[in-house]
Amino acid sequence: MTLKLEHVIKKYKDFTAVNDLNFSIGEGEIFGLIGQNGAGKTTTFRMILDLQEPTSGEITWAGKPINKINRDYLGYLPEERGIFPRMKVQEQLYLFGELRGMKKDEIEKEIDFWISRFDLEDKRHDKAETLSKGNQQKVQLIASFIHKPKFLILDEPFSGLDPVNRDLLKDAILLLKNQGMTILFSSHQMDNVEELCDHLCLLKRGVSLFSGSLIDLKKQYGKTKLTIRTNIDQHYLSKLSGIKEIKKERDEYVISLEDESFAKPIFDIVSNGNYIEKFSLDYLSLDEIFKDKVGGNIE
Structure with missing residues (x-):
């Protein structure tokens, strides 16, 4: 397994946000982390990203502690979106690529490909603040994986997207998977999880109610x-x-x-x-x- 969480606990004083969480994700797999608001999904993401330390337990990537791996292996789309409103679309995608150590020709190639795929060609030189909410989200999504990370975390990536743009995003996620990227995402829209995920973990108040394949979950009910x-x-x-x-x-x-x-x-x-x-x-x-x-x- 590529990513592995073993007996992970996260406490804030007397509150336990994540309690004895265990799951693993294979290379090139799409894994869904689902639960109600406050279930512990974002806390789990932040621990995987080494933005917060677990109170106890282990998080490893290919057998190594998650805080010891090359940070460029990771890509992250947070639920709380954030792009530079007065910077033009192409300029900020260049910036994110440069921050990840990419060469100019690599950045240009990725920008051209994804701008075309997400139907943003006529927005390339527009300031982000002039874009619709959906197009802003597509720009930030591109920024999260422009450097081709090995592991991508998407926190509520479908939020606020219309059906056409949701389909564009689904196709993009499947393309990234086919290229070998490992993807972990959360969504309140269960049909998206059902269509995309190989395996999932269902959280309730920080506790895993189920972790495994979707078909095994369904077989519990018959x-x-x-x-x-x-x-x-x-x-x-x-x-x-x-x-x-x-x-x-x-x-x-x-x-x-x-x-x-x-x-x-x-x-x-x-x-x-x-x-x-x-x-x-x-x-x-x-x-x-x-x-x-x-x-x-x-x-």
């Missing part, structure tokens, strides 16, 4: 989400065995089963002489699992 589109009425469906809850969503019924073994008997009953346009059995979404594990909303 395939208990049944979606049916039919002309049968809800009252009839609610009387069938194995149904915990049934909701009408637009023209479909979304049913929570006690166990996936009830799906086939239900299918046999409802398909007997009735019109069934859709009958789909699946795992719960990550958003549904999160709400069940943590309780309440993500915010």
Whole structure:
């Protein structure tokens, strides 16, 4: 494993922000750290970046203490954005590249590539303060990885982006992964985590409720989400065995089963002489699992 956290604890006087945290991330992997506000995500990022010291426990990169590695291995997009408002886009990207020890031709190549990819060509010579919030965020994102770090931390990278720019960012993250970059990110939008992550850690008040692969998390619940589109009425469906809850969503019924073994008997009953346009059995979404594990909303 490339990054490893072992029994990491962070205390502030009598408050424990992170409590016995353990997870590892493989090289070239995308790993999600999810939890409600105040769960300990940003504190964990800051300890990995050596901006704060753990109270106890170990954080290592390729077997070495995290505070002993070359700092240029790391890239970081903080949740609290910060770019130079009166500096032109291209100028500040040059600055960030130079601060990371890059040569001029390397910086030019990276700037040209990412400005084009993020559809910022006509903003290249604009001051950052004149850009939309989404475009400012794209500039800061480029600045976080212009030096091609081995390990990139993205704290809420999708916050404030419209659907088009979210897709641009997802494509960029996947490209960086394919180039061998290891990426750790947090997001309140579970669909982004579900689409991108190989593995994840779910935090609640500084404690890990789960760490592992997404499919292993889903298998804990089994395939208990049944979606049916039919002309049968809800009252009839609610009387069938194995149904915990049934909701009408637009023209479909979304049913929570006690166990996936009830799906086939239900299918046999409802398909007997009735019109069934859709009958789909699946795992719960990550958003549904999160709400069940943590309780309440993500915010």
